[in-house]
Amino acid sequence: MAKRRSLLILLIGMLSLCALGVQAQEVVELTPNEFAEKVYDFRAGGPWKYLGEKPAIVDFYTPWCIHCKTLKPRLKRLAKEYPEQIIIYTINGEDAPNLARRLGIQAYPSLLFIPMREIPTLSVGALPMKDLREGVENILLKKESK
Numbered sequence: 392m393a394k395r396r397s398l399l400i401l402l403i404g405m406l407s408l409c410a411l412g413v414q415a416q417e418v419v420e421l422t423p424n425e426f427a428e429k430v431y432d433f434r435a436g437g438p439w440k441y442l443g444e445k446p447a448i449v450d451f452y453t454p455w456c457i458h459c460k461t462l463k464p465r466l467k468r469l470a471k472e473y474p475e476q477i478i479i480y481t482i483n484g485e486d487a488p489n490l491a492r493r494l495g496i497q498a499y500p501s502l503l504f505i506p507m508r509e510i511p512t513l514s515v516g517a518l519p520m521k522d523l524r525e526g527v528e529n530i531l532l533k534k535e536s537k
Contacts, residue, residue, distance in 0.1 A: 446531035
């Protein structure tokens, strides 16, 4: 009886974690082709036109960059804080030199804050959580700062 009860508790716990995982958004890794399909078709060379369905942050990083590694858990936390409101993408700049050049990426990490119908804002460096949240609130969600 105690064994069944333990299994039942374990099963309920696992199901709860699965349910939380479905609700919590993750950071999505993109290839240059996926970026062209989901964010902006940089190959066409036309004016900026965001292709997404909700505001986004795109993190341009390199695997060797210590500041990029510092930023990654912050972006994961941010994705969980705003799961229904924004999407966070990452793209390895070494795998996307043409894209990085087209967007003016010159240092890593670089964050592109993309509102729905406006030109993106570029930020360079491993921003602290406070600045990331302010970027989401002020640039992406257009809430007035307090």
